[in-house]
Every structure is written in C-alpha cells, then in structure tokens.
Amino acid sequence: MKCSRVSETSLAAVDESDRVDAWQEACREALLADRVWPVPHVDTTFSGAVRHRWIDDLLFVEFESSGFGGCYGVNSLANDYLGFGVSADSYGERVTARDSQVHTVWGASYLWANAKIRDYELIGTGRSLILYLPRDAIRSTGGHLAEQVDLSPELRGPSARMLRVMLEALCEEPDLIEPGEAVAIRNSLLELAARVFREDEPPSGAAVSRAMRRSVEAWIDRRLHLGTVSPVDAAAAHGISVRSLYRIFEGSGESFSSLVRSARVARARRDVIEGQDSCQTIAMRWGFADASHFTREFRRHFGTTPRGLRAEVEGLDRGQLCPPVAEDRGRVAAPPGVSAA
Secondary structure (H helix, E strand, O other), X not given: OOOEEEEEEEHHHOOHHHHHHHHHHHHHHOXXXXXXXXXXXXXXXXXXXXXXXXXXXXXXEXXXXXXXXXXXXXXXXXXXXXXXXXXXOXXXXXXXXXXXXXXXXXXXXXXXXXXXXXXEEEEEOOOEEEEEEEHHHHHHOOOOOOOOOEOOOOOOOHHHHHHHHHHHHHHOOOXXXXXXXXXXXXXXXXXXXXXXXXXXXXXXXXXXXXXXXXXXXXXXXXXXXXXXOOHHHHHHHOOOXXXXXXXXXXXXXXXXXXXXXXXXXXXXXXXXXXXXXXXXXXXXXXXXOOHHHHHHHHHHHHOOOHHHHHHHHOOOOHHHHOHHHOOOHHHOOOOOOOOOO
C-alpha cells in the first residue's frame, strides 16, 4: 500500500470567473460530481474548499461550500462506490435519484449508492464528511449492498457512531500517513462501514419473530411468580393480538403454553433441589393445579418424580443441579443418574 496523502483545493485564491471550473475539477477528483453549477438561490460569491485522501481503495472527503449542484453521468467512475456521509446540522441536500424520486436530508449520517443518484443540490451549507467505499470491498466483507438511495433515516447504531468518530479523527491527521498505518486505518474503516450497511438492512420476518419470542420469554420469567401468565396479558404487553402472539411461535417447535409450562417446572425443580417444601406447596407456588398435576408434569420433563429427584440428589452438590433453570427451558436436563423422558 502507498502512503496516504491529502489533496486540497480552496477557491479563496482562485479568480471568481474560474471558480466553477476549478470546483468542478476538484469535485471530479473527490467523486463528488462529474459536473457542478452554483445554486441560483445563493447571492454570495461562490466559494468552497475540499480536501480528499485515498487510503488504498477507500476515499475520504471533507468539503464545505457556499452552495452548488452536481450530477453524475451513467458511466461515472463514482458509480462503483457506496457512500457514508456525515453532515453538520446546517447542511441540507436535495437529491434526485435515477428513478426520479426526490430525497431531502438535513444534518445526518446516511448511506447511499452513487449509481442510484442522478443529481443533487445543496439547500443548506455546512461542513460534510464522506467516505466512499468500492462496492466489491463491501461485498467481500459480507456487508449488505445498498441498492437504493435512502437518505432519510439518521443512522444511530454503534458502528455508525464509531465510524463518525474515525472520520472526524482523520480530519486531524497530518497530510502524510505512512503505509503501515494506512493499512490499519483502511481495514478499520472498511469493517465499520460494512457493519453500518448490515445494521441498516431491514430485519427479516424470521429475525423479528426470534426477537419477539425472546421478549415474550423474558416477560414470562418476570411474571411467573404472580401465578397467572396468560396469552392475553402477554399479547397486550407486547402490543400485538393473541393471534399474532401464537403466530410468532410457528415453526419454532415451541408454543406460548409450552414456554410457560417449561418455565414453571424449571422453577419448581430448583425448589425441589434447594429446599424441603412439600410437593403441594411447590405446586401451588408455581401455578400447578395440585400436587398430582405437578408430579405428572415433573415426570414428563425429567423422567422422575419430585420425591425421586430429592432421593437422587441426597449427598450430591446441589449447586451442580440448578443451571437448567437458566438454560433452554424447553429441554431441561435431567440430573445425574436419571434418564430424560
């Protein structure tokens, strides 16, 4: 890898009649646009400054301008890149995609695919930082490729925050970064950016169902000591219908009622091991109809009765037999010497 050097263009020292041409050349080098023009609503003299540096195949750009518009050709070199941008609160941009949809963004962190952008125009000035990443580089990490312009949502994930910090830090780096350091910086930027693209990918229905099941399971744990744990209450607590509650368990091999039963019998198992309460007392504590019902469920899960388990564990280290309460409750392990049902 070569050294990473900063290239800088400022219009302050450029004659006013030549500023648009100078800015267009600087924007082409920084992949900001193939063609630029001053925005008509800005009355001040056109001004701007842009700094960019290549870090191997990644391009970091920092710029600020009084206001301009830009466009990309269909065969632009920039179309091979995805972008991650960070802007000041005062910075605004109106972007027109190639499908003619218009997107407006103000002071945000956002992602886009250059190939999907036709043109844009600044509607608010301010400092902006951009990291351009080759599509192939993101693909090689397993990252999600942005296939549409999506400039609306603020990116708030931890990877996006860390990437912002790194881009800000790059602004303070000296003009020259040695090859060894450039390699480390490039790889760190790429990994964080790939994670940002994955964070921005909408979760699948299966992922949503898994997350909801975990939430329901935690809710059951918190409510179990109260006695009644009903699907109606669980659905209401999660803002869904009872039918939707049942649906999230489809294909999982579990159901709401089986989770409740497994949780109850796991809590009861711990009480059998750690205490001397009667079967009737434990049964009432954890919501079983009576001692007979409790014994049947216990045998079904562990292949032995509560009294049988107590006889088995006499003289053993009771602490070794408690973890199943915290494990997968649908598959609670039997104690040593007892075969599972």
